[in-house]
Amino acid sequence: MNLISPSILSCDYSRMGEEFEDMKKCGADWLHIDVMDGHFVPNITLGAPIVKCMRKCSDLVFDVHLMISDPIKYAPDFVKAGADIITFHIESDCDTAETVKLIKSSGCKAGIAVKPGTPAEAVFPYLGDIDMVLVMTVEPGFGGQSFMEDMMEKVTAVRKECERLSLDTDIQVDGGISLKTVEKAAKAGANVFVAGSAIFGADDRKAMITSLRELASRA
Ligand code: DX5
Numbered sequence: 001m002n003l004i005s006p007s008i009l010s011c012d013y014s015r016m017g018e019e020f021e022d023m024k025k026c027g028a029d030w031l032h033i034d035v036m037d038g039h040f041v042p043n044i045t046l047g048a049p050i051v052k053c054m055r056k057c058s059d060l061v062f063d064v065h066l067m068i069s070d071p072i073k074y075a076p077d078f079v080k081a082g083a084d085i086i087t088f089h090i091e092s093d094c095d096t097a098e099t100v101k102l103i104k105s106s107g108c109k110a111g112i113a114v115k116p117g118t119p120a121e122a123v124f125p126y127l128g129d130i131d132m133v134l135v136m137t138v139e140p141g142f143g144g145q146s147f148m149e150d151m152m153e154k155v156t157a158v159r160k161e162c163e164r165l166s167l168d169t170d171i172q173v174d175g176g177i178s179l180k181t182v183e184k185a186a187k188a189g190a191n192v193f194v195a196g197s198a199i200f201g202a203d204d205r206k207a208m209i210t211s212l213r214e215l216a217s218r219a
């Protein structure tokens with residue numbers, strides 16, 4: 001199933017409640033929440049207390065993308081704050097298996113993210129234990145960057161391995177997803193599409209979400 005997860009990195013944070021409401025009305029499936037610590041990536045966004053406030057504004061699935069060095073330390077705070085799925089980077093300082101175990105044991109779904117320089121094979125040992133693989137299609141840290149088409153081979157490699165293991169794992173792409181790129185990502189095997197600037201910058205956000213979903217399902 002193809003899902004659209006608008007990245008709220010591009011929303012107007014001074015009107016968060018209205019923005020989330022609007023995303024629901026426009027047909028978003030999830031809300032993608034980018035958490036950056038200024039250490040794992042050269043940018044700082046928000047922490048668990050803000051996610052807790054966000055939870056009061058929306059009943060959409062909270063898809064929390066942790067771009068932080070120490071996810072095992074902070075994941076429980078995001079679970080308590082109301083995350084539905086927590087994705088952390090395999091390149092972080094934490095033990096991957098332990099971090100997955102901690103997230104799953106709290107009743108949350110778990111995802112593993114890979115930066116552009118990390119090969120697909122890095123996530124293979126964990127596929128049986130996780131709900132989603134996030135293949136970054138930009139270097140994490142900022143919205144509005146260009147889609148890295150050369151990541152499509154990685155998406156396909158992860159999809160093939162999931163099929164070989166008879167796993168229905170979600171494969172998410174994040175960074176530069178737009179009307180021009182979504183079909184390529186879907187063809188490669190992705191089924192969860194994060195888009196920040198393309199959706200929040202659109203004149204007609206509902207039409208944008210509908211078109212992204214349609215183009216993905218055409219692939
Ligand atoms: C980048 C973030 C993305 C970003 C995507 O580090 O993980 O979620 O907001 O933004 P766009 O869709 O504008 O590339």
Ligand code: ZN
Pocket residue numbers: 007032033034065174194
């Ligand atoms: Zn993200």
